[in-house]
Amino acid sequence: MLTGCSKNPVTAAEPEIEKVERFKVIGYLFADGDLLVKPATIDFNKITHLNIAFINPDASGIFAPVKGLAELVKKAHQQQVKVIAAIAGGNPPQYLKDLLKPDKRKVLVGGLIQLTRTYNLDGIDVDLEGDFVNEDYEAFVTDLSAALKKENKLMTAAVATWNSAAYSDKALALFDLINIMSYDQTGPWRKDKPGPHSTYEAAEADFNHWNVLRNIPAERLILGLPFYAYGFGADIPESLTYGEIVQLYPGAEKVDLWELPGKGTFYYNGWPTLQKKLSYARQKKAGGVMIWQLLGDAGGALSLLNAIHREIEN
Template sequence: MYKKKIMKNIKLFFQLICFSLMLTGCSKTPVKAATPEIKKEEPQKEDPNRFKVIGYLFAGGDLLAASAKIDLSKITHLNIAFINPDASGVFAPVAGLAELVKKAHQHQVKVIAAIAGGNPPQYLKEMLKSDRRKILIDGLMQLTRTYNLDGIDVDLEGDFVNENYEAFVVDLSAALKKESKLMTAAVATWNSAAYSDKAIVLFDLINIMSYDQTGPWRKDKPGPHSTYEAAEIDFNHWNVSRAIPAERLILGLPFYAYGFGTDIPESLTYGEIVLRYPGAEKLDIWELPGKGTFYYNGWPTIKKKLSYALQKKAGGVMIWQLLGDAQGDLSLLNSIHRALNN
């Protein structure tokens, strides 16, 4: 009897120990340490009521160094033009882009990679086709993740807006929306019929390239390439004829001049024009007797286009391109900023 009692007490003792171990979490299965969460920057939603000032910046060279010439506090979106893959769909590293994105985000400026352009690599046409489209879109999505970009600007022009354009835009839109990224476009009114309704409705913002009505490629037709009247016609086309809401339309402004003549450059930036010819900022035409004539937009015309965009409740204005501006009091960007904040 005594022996049985001892055995019973021993058994009870071990049961208590096991119970105690269970309560303290001890077991054969080890407890894993919590994996620290990587804090990701949440994409900001596009405010339809905010008037946008979108500027393009060339992708060549060191972007961070180039951005030192731009007052980021005076723009809302920065489009990097152009970032294209190689023929296999691989995007090469872009010097200074990661640092530029960080700097821009500190100023609440969204950074978007613009693809294609006016003279894109021809193999991009092949990458729009169904058998290679996914490679291109996957590459673009990885590009946005690598550099923490806010979206992609589709700047396919001319015959690149072909039978594969709509399917590419539909698929890219779906991929970007999953990650709350923007999809914007640069469009030319002369090519409007090529952009299907199904494609055009998917863009968050549409940059109207209201310039280049003529240029050095049309030496037989010298004259203004970006008039105020053309801006009205272009905006009305996309807003009324194509039924795109005004708040999604961005009116393009040129920061450059075209020259027609026997002894002048074919093109100059606005900054170069006003630096060479004092008073040129007040005009749209600068004639050099016996040599030729420059056509561009001076401040009066830029101001008039800005007022029109505001009157029409447009989404904003777009600048091609930021490094074409002048500095100080002659800067068009500074003038735009003052006009919007007075």
């Protein structure tokens, strides 16, 4: 998936070209359940990285076995897809804050390294958000980066622009790839603020923030794309996947909202907006795009992943 993230000097020209030019498609997949069953519908030929979200330790820093992960990694590697374990998440266990502290950090880092060895993973995705990006974040990222580099593994991150001030330049410089979570500008937690949660304008602003204001090279930035909808209204679900939206409402794939008169409105990204975001990312020479999350897609002709792949191949 990322053949050129090694910091070691290379003499051959081709790997360097691939490092710069290969456009990445990173898809997140939930870690719950049997990882051999759920991804059966995912076409690995259309992604470059698979991030398993979320694999967290217990309060002592121990990682429990993950059913089906070893087999999934083997299947992905057979199709040249890299697999990365994403830790933390939007609603992580609070004890992770303790594991980031100096007296426990070594145990957490050691556990993560062992996780990559056990399942032959290609790296770790640090998805610490909100107040988890605290005074211990930089030191944790520094220690984890050093340990992963010794194993020739990747370290990536998921970041939110609203929380940018919490990320130090030193920490950001250590990540091989940075996934910009350009979505969730509103949602069910803000019922008083109904509306779109992932506009094209926000994608432009988010990318510009990290690329220009935070001075991160475009090739290390990955623009996040949502495969889900939020519903605002008294008589509709708070959330649906893109696949559910287009199955329920023919033609929904062509627009970014679907109103049910007297009930409420769903907001999401239809193909025209995702296509525009994809074109923008390529124009800016971004490292690629990230999908949250793969199982939110539709099948067949309405698949966003298929459409992204066709666009990239053209």
